[in-house]
Amino acid sequence: MDLTEFAEEIGDTGPVTIGGLATRGGPVDGVRPVMAPVGIESIQADEMTVRCGAGTPVAELDDALAAYGQCVAVPPTGTVGGALAVGQSGIRRLGYGPVRDVLLQTRYVSARGEIVKAGGPTVKNVSGFDLCRLLVGSRGTLGFLGDVIMRTRPRATYEQWFTTNDDPWAIMRALYRPTSVLWDGSTTWVLLEGDPRDVADQAVAASLVASDPPGELPNGGRWSMRPSDLASLRGTGRFVAEIGVGIVHHELPAPVHRADEAVVELHLRIKEQFDPTGRLNPGVTVLHGAH
C-alpha cells in the first residue's frame, strides 16, 4: 500500500484508528482500523538518514541499518510509527537522546484525509513550525504517520554492561557520557560504549564490574520524574530508574499528574484545530483532563 491509498483508506469521515504490531496497546477497540505503509524506501548512510513507511517493523529497520553500521534511537519493538506516535524512549536515552529528536520529516494523513508534510529531509532544519515534534508522542490523535525520514546514529562497535553497588550519582560524576545508568535502589547497572580501551579505563576508574544487563524491568508503570528526585524512590516498591534521565520502570502504576489549566486548554485547542470531529483514535488520551 502506498501513501495515497493509506490516505484514501483513512478518508475524511467516521471514526478511524491505527494499528501496527500491537506492542503498544494496538488499535482502539470497535473502531475501523487502518495500517500505515510498510517498507524501507532508502538508507542514506552518508546523510545518516533513513526513509521508510511508518508501518515498518523497528526490527526490520534495525537489521537493514546494521549493514551500514548505523541504528535509529527508537525502542526495539513494534513499528516505527508506533514508536514515534507513543514517543517513549528506550533505556539508552541518556546516551542516544529522546525519540522526539529522531524524526526529521513525516508525511502524515490528517483528519481531513489529506497528506501533509511536516519537517524536512535534512539533518538540520528550522524552516517553519516544528510539526514533527507535535506528532511524536501524540498517539495518533492529530494525524496518522504515513512515511518518515529519521536521523540515524553510528552503531556502537563495542559495548559492555557493568554493575556496582556505589551511589549512582557518584558513578555519573566519574564517567564520561555513559549510554545508560540504571538503579534499583541498591544495585547500579552501567552501559558503556566506544573504544574497548576507553571502556576498560572508565570501568577501572569507577570500580565497575562487568555484568549482564539488568533482567526484565518492572512493568507496572512508567513513571516520569525529575532526575533530581529519583533518590526519593527508595522504599516505594520494586523499581529500576534511569539515572540522569528520570524514567522509572516501577511495579506500581505511575502517579497521575495534574496538568496546568493553560496546558489543558492548549491541548484542547490543538485537537480542535487538527481533528475537530474527534475521529482519529477516538478515546485515546494524551493528557489527563484534556479529552
Added chain:
Amino acid sequence: MRKHGPLVDDLRAALSPERVRDGATELSLYRRDASNMEGATSVVCLAESTADVQACVRTANDHRVPFVARGSGTGLSGGAVPLDGAVVIATTRMNEVLSVDPANRHAWVEPGVLNLDLSRQVDVHGLHFAPDPSSQQTCSIGGNVANNSGGPHCLAEGVTASHVFAIEVVLPDGTVTMLGGEDPEPDGYDLRGVFIGSEGMFGVATKVCVKLTPNPPTVQTLLMDFMSVEDGAGTVSDIIAAGIVPAAVEMMDQLCLGAVEAYIHAGLPVDAAAALLVEVVGLPHGVAADVDRIEELARHRNVRTVRIAADDAERALLWKGRKSAFGAIARIKPNYYLHDTVVPRSKLPAVLKQVYEIAARHELLVLNVFHAGDGNLHPLLVFDKREPGVMARVHAAGDEIVRASVEAGGVLSGEHGIGLEKRDMMPLMFSPVDLAAQQALRSAFDPHGRANPGKVLPSPATCADVQAVPEGAWI
C-alpha cells in the same frame, strides 16, 4: 511636555515610566535586528520579570496591538523586526542564571542570559551549553529558543531543541504556564518542542531549563586543506559514512581563507581551494582512532596538509579563524549578506558550484564558510551597498541560491529561521495543505494573531494587504 498615547500610558502604569521608552532614538534602534530589514514599533518595554512580560502582553491585548519579544537582536531573518507598530518587549535585562544542578546537568536561566555567559558560568562544574551560534558572545538564550539556534558544535549534539527541558512562557493571551518539564516524558503533546523555533509567534519565554553537556576529556582539532572543493566535501561525506560523527566539521573556501588569514595571521593555507576544520571529542583512545581514520579518509581524497592543533592555544587560533570570518570580510567589501540553507551532504559539491555560478552571473563576490558536517551552507555575498543597483543583484542571487538548495533536496533554513526574510519562500518547501497545518498550530497558541504577526507563514493570497513587507526585505 510630550504627550504619550493611551497604550504607552498603560504600559508605563504597568511597568515603570523609566522602562517604557518611546523616544525617537529607541524606536529607531528597536525597529530592526541584525538583518537588513526594518519595521516600526510604537513603544519599547524593558522587561525585568515574568510579571513585566505578562503585563506588557496583557496591555498589548487590551489595546489590540501586536507585540514582539526581543533578545539581543542578533537574528538574521528579521524575526524580531516589529511590524505595524508592534510593542517590543525586550528581555535583555532578564539575564540571571537562576540555578545550576551539576549532578543532574541542568540549569534554569532567564531568557536574556547570553549564550557564552551561560557556558562560562557553568564551566566550573565541567559543563557547557552545547549550541554555539557564531553570535554566541552576544546572542541570548531566549533568542536561541525562539530560533532553535545551532552552531558548529551542533553536528554531534543537535540544535537548541535537544538542549531545553522546560520553558516558562507567557502565552499570547497573557497566561503564564510551563511547557515541558524537568522530567523526561511530561504528559501530553510536546509543547516545549513546538515552542522552540516558533520565532516568537507562540508566546514569550521567560525562564528556560537548559540541558548542560559535560566538557569532553579529550579534544583534537584538525585543519585539512584540499586543492578542490569536491575533495573537501567528499571527505565530509566519507567521514559520516564511516560512522564517525565529529563534534564539528566546518569548511572554508579559498576566498574566505584568504580574507581570514589577512585578518588574523593563523598560518592558514591561503592557496588551497577549501579547508576543513574538524573537531573530535571524547575519551582518548576513541578520539585517537577517529583522528587516524579521518586522516586516512582525507588522504584518499587527496588532502594536501593535515595540521593538528598541538595545544589549546593553537586550537583557539584555528577556531578564531573560523569565527572571525565575518569580521575579516570587511577587508574585502563594506557590506555582506549572509545566507543559510541546508542541502544533503552528498550534494555539497554540486550546490557550491551553483553558488559560485550564481554569484558570478550577478557580478558578486561570494565567500563560503559553513557547517559542512550537517550540510548547512552559509554563502556570504559581499558588496558595497553604495554601488548603484547592487542590492537588486544581491537579492536576486540570494533568491537563486535558496532555490538551488531546495531543488537539491535541501531546506530553506538550517539555523537562522524564516522570519520575514524567507516567509514568502515557504511555498518552495511546503504545499498550501502543509502550510495550513502550521497555521493551525499557530492558531491554537495565538487565536488572535498578536504574537509577532506577519512572520514565518506567508499570507494567503486573499489577504495580501494585511501587512506590508518593510523596505529592504528580501523575499
